[in-house]
Amino acid sequence: MSNYSKLKPKKVLFIATRQIGDVLVTTPLISKARELWPDAEFHFLGYRGKLEMLHGNPNISEMIETSDRPKFKEYLSLFNRLFQRYDLAIVTQPSDRAYLYGLVAAFRRVGVLGGHPQGKDVQDSQRRSKSEKQNAWKKFICMHTVDVDYFKQHVIAEKLRLLECFFKNSAELFSKPITVTPPAGEPLSPAIINELKQPFVVVHSGPLTAYKRWPLAFWQELITWLVKKGFQVVLSASPAKQDMQLNQDIISLLDDACKKQVIDAAGKLTIPQAGTLIRSAALYIGVDTSITHLAAACNTPTITLFGATPPTNFGPWPNDFIGEQPYQLRARTQTIGNVTILQGPGECVPCRKAGCLDKADSYSECLDLLEPKQVIEAIEKVLSTQ
Known part of the structure; x- marks a missing residue:
């Protein structure tokens, strides 16, 4: 694994194009990235209506919302908004679309890759081979990737490991208390x-x-x-x-x-x-x-x-x-x-x-x-x- 500990991005885009829970579990990653790059500007890209978990998050200066099924006109508008605007894109979901956004937005990328089946029969072997082929282009465009493991690796650890390549010693990622940051509260209705x-x-x-x-x-x-x-x-x-x-x-x-x-x-x-x-x-x-x-x-x-x-x-x-x-x-x-x-x-x-x-x-x-x-x-x- 290459070491990019001297890299100091000025603008970073986090991408989580899934549900609200998937957005919430990125907050330890965001906090750890803030420790690494205290002066960087952080933006977050996700689906419309799914970003409430980041309400009031002090580390995010801009939230970019997109449809979960954009039409061509929305894609075009989004790509124009993102195009090479960032020094680093952190792709927290293994979907093709999330990687495409990362490719458009930044010169450098790190990302999560979809998991491979654990079984040993012919069908599992075929699925694993297909998954590896689908992941090949994603590995090619990234400086660092993390494989999903749905049984052994916690999703919080998976997200944090996206920052491994920016540490001289990756053990530092897990040596301090890790906290999920909830959204800032709002008053309840009377x-x-x-x-x-x-x-x-x-x-x-x-x-x-x-x-x-x-x-x-x-x-x-x-x-x-x-x-x-x-x-x-x-x-x-x-x-x-x-x-x-x-x-x-x-x-x-x-x-x-x-x-x-x-x-x-x-x-x-x-x-x-x-x-x-x-x-x-x-x-x-x-x-x-x-x-x-x-x-x-x-x-x-x-x-x-x-x-x-x-x-x-x-x-x-x-x-x-x-x-x-x-x-x-x-x-x-x-x-x-x-x-x-x-x-x-x-x-x-x-x-x-x-x-x-x-x-x-x-x-x-x-x-x-x-x-x-x-x-x-x-x-x-x-x-x-x-």
Whole structure:
């Protein structure tokens, strides 16, 4: 690996063209780059509506938004805006489009390359060969690349390793506490403030895809237990129709007394407002989704339910952890810092497939078998240490 420790770029472009969680996990990378280049100007390119996780981030002076499926006219306008404007582009996603933006924007580039299948059968070998061919041009245009490893390498470490070539000793990357920077908070609306009572627990039941869902009846049992323990429960959710409906389905299962202690905040919070709410909560409980990463970043005790996703790759980062890997691949319960990850039973856990049927609307048996009792035990343990 070449050493570029003497390189001092004046303008740097970070590129993350995916979801809001993928944007949030770039913040340790941005912070570390600021340590390297205290006088550089940092810009960030991402999809429109996905950059709220960077709200108020002191290291980013300009945010550039683009459509996830730009038409030719928008491409042209964006390319004109980016063309050779930067000394360095840091491509944090392995997509062809992200690399194309990096190629247009800067003379030098570093980037993440898509992972190769781990298996040894003929099909896996063919996929690996195809992936290597697809990555060849990306390696050619970069001064340094980092391979994805969905089972052994945490996404935070993956992003930080993009800076390896700028350190004389790359061990420095992981020798200090590593922190995810949440967005600056925004005031909650009076409608929510007037309903809130202390202590409250934020519950986020809606993932982006169905195979990360926990059964409705389990949410009913858990929320009923929380209310009986004296907590108010705030159900957060995105404005997406399926997430708002999920909250309604859960509430419909609760008895009248329990319903009075539940606030449905679905679609009523911006990402910065969600951060404000979570910071004041006694506890956060959620599935494998971006808001769970936000909760961990806000230093709120966070309990998350993981199914197919390897926590070693995308578990919420416990703030101030020192090192490259906080988590074990498989453990029914593991707590590091303020984060507790719960996994269901089964030797196949985690499989990194899209549920048992390997498609977005699949079920996941490991989550269906992760009983409320396991979650309640984790809550009691977390609360006993506060």
